[in-house]
Amino acid sequence: MVNPAVAIDMFNSTSNKEKQAIQAAFSKAAHTYDRSAEFQRQVADTLLSYLPTDLTGLRILDVGCGTGYCCEALLKRGACVVAFDLSSVMLEKAKERCGDHNITYIQGDAEDLPFMDDEFDGVVSSLALQWCQDLSVPLREMKRISHNKSKVIFSTLLDGSLFELKKAWSKVDLYQHVNDFITPSMVKIALAQSECNNFTLHCTSVEMTYSSALALMKDLKGIGATHLPNGRSSGLLSKEKLLAVEEAYQLFRSELNHLPATYQVGYGVISND
Template sequence: MSELWVLDQHQVDKQAIAQAFGQAARGYDQHAEFQRQVADRLLAKLPSQLNGLRVLDLGCGTGYCSDVLKQRGASVVCADISVDMLCAARERCGDEGMSYFVADAERLPFSNDEFDLVVSSLALQWCRDLSLALSEIKRTTKPGGKVMFSTLLDGSLHELKASWSKIDAYQHVNDFISLNQVNIALAQSGCINHQLDLPTMIMWYRRALDLMRDLKGIGANHVEGRSRGFTSRDKFKQLEHHYREFANQTEQLPASYRVCIGTILL
């Protein structure tokens, strides 16, 4: 039987992140091509059959990974900071063999040694302390189990950041951690046996505004330090002008992502 467990949310920043993703839940899949591509790379590293395994999909979003894991025979626990995302995941995946928890990755509501496998795709970059999240993941994974995660590294969306920097002094693009910080977090959490793949992935757009709409559409528009005021039409015109400096020969605009795909053996 599936249940939806809700935890108290104490931190203001986590509440803001949850709200941003919750508002995006209904239309998320229309804007999430990059997220699906990263998830596919991560899932390709897993066996085609996961029968009998209890798997945590941490930061499950609308359940793209969860659905694949279920189809491969796993018993899947979906966890996300947003209730609305979990509702969307439930609509996709149903209740059979599934359960749904609202949870903060830095404070997981699960017992020690509960999961055979933990999967987390493009969720850990929203954590304040990656080492704490990894420690929680390690705590809840059985000895001999595996963790598969993906996160974004510094340099992601550098074209967008550079273009905005020519317009005003506000922060319009989230900062992401460095590879060195990932390695430090892995060491601090005791996740010693690991392998990291570091692809750079590029999505192409006709306009900078289309990229901005995708970022808003997936809920990734919570940026600390940004202006809370209305962004004028003139500023968006300036953004289009400056972003054109990165256009290719066919006038397509790149959005570059530095991705870290990690495998941890416990």
């Protein structure tokens, strides 16, 4: 694993303070991530279905690998894997899961991949790219490092994700408590800007269910997805506010007595033909 002390300097400008905050959020959540990541595993399984089941001998990069769920699946298919993440703590958890055989661990920034052109036989990135400020930048980088005849596959959250939670909070105060995500059209624009000409984008809804709004918010905190962009204040989460958002969320309770949390997910497949 790359020593954080000698890792790429990702925080050498004011704008990159945002990345530092994201890194801190996910590093803090590394030890609780897997307990709260059922949705993330579902999306990863769907994303990996776009790759062949036999990847023997192929060198695959996992961008934003987190605790290594995709890495483990790729290893089982015979791939030689490079696990890549902004957080060194996440990489440590990935190493606990995947070990050292046929896998290496590198800390770095998806917007500036430290690899040569045409170096990989494929690139995977599941639910990581939504944390990049400009989606076209990591897409261009992933395309650059993958050779002809290879695939780049990614999943990202889209506009409308967690609309129930956003609506409930809007009844409580005027602060932003839920992240905004880009539209499918904006993803296609980013793909065009990154010169990814041969691609498909499949967009779908995934509904998870919870017993309470608090249970959903605990899961979001558990995976580190509570960072809001540009230092926007989310306000103080007093007991009164939490009770108020819980009450507001009841509007969405189903006949089965479950509270839904709806995600909009985009699955992209870029073919380097």
